[in-house]
Amino acid sequence: MSAEIQLNDKIYWIGVNDRQTALFEELWPIPNGVAYNSYMILDDKVAVIDAVKDISMDRYLEKIRSLLADRRKIDYLIINHIEPDHSGGIKILREAFPDMEIVGNKKTLDLLTHFYGIKDNVRQVEDGEILDLGTCRLKFFLTPMVHWPETMMTYEETHKVLFSGDAFGGFGSLDDGIFDDELRDLQYHEAEMLRYFTNVIAKYSVMVQKAITKIKDLDIAMVASTHGPVWRSSPRHAIELYDKWSRQEAEDGVVIVYASMYGNTEKMMEAISRSLTAEMTGPLRVHNVSRSHPSYILADIWRYRAIVLGSPTYNMGLFPLMDHLLRLLENKGLKDRIVGIFGSYGWSGGAIKELTDFAGRMKWQLTEPVIEVNCSPTDEDLNNCTRLGMNIVQRLRT
Ligand SMILES: Cc1cc2nc3c(=O)[nH]c(=O)nc-3n(C[C@H](O)[C@H](O)[C@H](O)COP(=O)(O)O)c2cc1C
Ligand SMILES: [Fe+2]
Ligand SMILES: [Fe+2]
Structure with a gap:
């Protein structure tokens, strides 16, 4: 299936591009759109990492069903961040896959109840806990207040992919490619990253620094955030940019x-x-x-x-x-x-x-x-x- 976008043999990009919303958070102009990155791991168990806003749900479900083929079941939905740009579609996803267990830390699960009334079939994870999918192993790092209280990162140990949530993300839909090495104009994407960082994340610069310190010894082959490019050629570069901006280095x-x-x-x-x-x-x-x-x-x-x-x-x-x-x-x-x-x-x-x-x-x-x-x-x-x-x-x- 040529439409599939693979990060590696087990992990797929299933995000959607938002080219309809004029103002992100009804505040920040996104004339070039924004991507809500979502990922699917097809292993012995099937996991979706971060969902999408409640737009283009038909296309989102279509992508998921096509990848699942005759397996028909999602085992886990991992929520790194529950802001509705990543969780708006959760109710629809849950209706389509009722057995899917929703995985998050305590604060995430509290917010899941308050936003969507969902309490059942959830799994609470702690800092450092591992979820085994078969070949892939997901390790959770709690990185609170980047820029919400429940934010965390999920590191897939086998392929060394860091699902970083909003951290290292940027504005701009992904038009010419998903990966950093596919994009024609990386400087444009870096400018959109800085705009996203300053508009949405910057107030929590100290917490970004704490998060970067927490992941500093990880061997990272790819940075897969919830917005903007997936960094596979230069994953360290994405982290360095956020490191510089959150240190407020001018x-x-x-x-x-x-x-x-x-x-x-x-x-x-x-x-x-x-x-x-x-x-x-x-x-x-x-x-x-x-x-x-x-x-x-x-x-x-x-x-x-x-x-x-x-x-x-x-x-x-x-x-x-x-x-x-x-x-x-x-x-x-x-x-x-x-x-x-x-x-x-x-x-x-x-x-x-x-x-x-x-x-x-x-x-x-x-x-x-x-x-x-x-x-x-x-x-x-x-x-x-x-x-x-x-x-x-x-x-x-x-
Ligand atoms: C709507 C309006 C309100 C103003 N309010 C004040 C004021 O409260 N105190 C003051 O000293 N000047 C006030 N001014 C005068 C302006 O500060 C002054 O004309 C200044 O030179 C305008 O600079 P500008 O040409 O760069 O706009 C006001 C001017 C306007 C048009
Ligand atoms: Fe967010
Ligand atoms: Fe976001």
């Missing part, structure tokens, strides 16, 4: 994020960006908060070391979309960035104070001068913008 580069209703703050942004590009070595990314979705801004801010924030005063405070972005950043707890601040006001001001307070709360390295302009920037104000750019480059060099 690259040389600057992100300017600004708002401007009538062009005054924008003039300042242009003076800053010109002075930066004259001196800097890394990339410069400029985002207008009214035009770029926070999903993309967060990914850039996570990646680069210096952030320059500009906002006009709006109703005594920050421009609302800037306020929203800063709340997201604070919630995610991004540490150790160089920051510059600029903005314009008409009468009493307010935005600059909020930006400065934010930088203080985040304990970022505030770079002088902080530039607060009354209406349109004067030549002196623009010279200050140039100085700010130069001082940021100076800081980046140290």
Whole structure:
């Protein structure tokens, strides 16, 4: 059967691509879709690892039935993560295969009851426990809070495949292939991985670090997560990317994020960006908060070391979309960035104070001068913008 996608002699990819959902978690744009990876192990026992969202269930069941052929029975469904993008289809799957035992840790089984009312025919597993399928042996590693309390990873010892749940996952449907070595543009997939990490997982960076430490001595031939490519050529690379991002290690580069209703703050942004590009070595990314979705801004801010924030005063405070972005950043707890601040006001001001307070709360390295302009920037104000750019480059060099 040519439609089958095999990881090895026993394990098959049975995931589905979601090209319908506009916003992942009704929050993050996925113009390039997302894959819900699900896997099937055909051994003496049959196991499905992670299910899918309740879309395309017909096709999902069709794939399962075609692989099962005349065996007709699934023995186990292993749930590494019960967020509904992987469990929405469970009820339908259970109806189709009533004998299937659902396997998860205590927290998973509690949530299974609360979400779906399922209590029967379940098997609770502990950290380090092994489930023998015949040739394949599944070992469970509890890795809580990556990014839900019940998250765990399942390691298939014989073929050395790590089913890692959301960890090491990314946005983007799998169009040109499933495996890292099949994909035409791996950089694009890495960018979608960073966006998924920053949007969904990053708040739990400490727990990602704990999970990576827990699996560090495993001999891993493949990383098979619930979203994005299956890494068989360079499984360590996927882990290294998440390791770097969850350590909040930044690259040389600057992100300017600004708002401007009538062009005054924008003039300042242009003076800053010109002075930066004259001196800097890394990339410069400029985002207008009214035009770029926070999903993309967060990914850039996570990646680069210096952030320059500009906002006009709006109703005594920050421009609302800037306020929203800063709340997201604070919630995610991004540490150790160089920051510059600029903005314009008409009468009493307010935005600059909020930006400065934010930088203080985040304990970022505030770079002088902080530039607060009354209406349109004067030549002196623009010279200050140039100085700010130069001082940021100076800081980046140290
Ligand atoms: C809807 C609205 C609300 C504003 N609220 C304030 C305010 O509360 N305090 C203040 O000092 N300026 C306020 N301003 C003035 C702007 O901060 C000022 O015009 C600034 O130069 C705008 O910068 P921009 O051209 O980059 O948008 C407001 C302007 C608008 C359009
Ligand atoms: Fe999730
Ligand atoms: Fe997920």
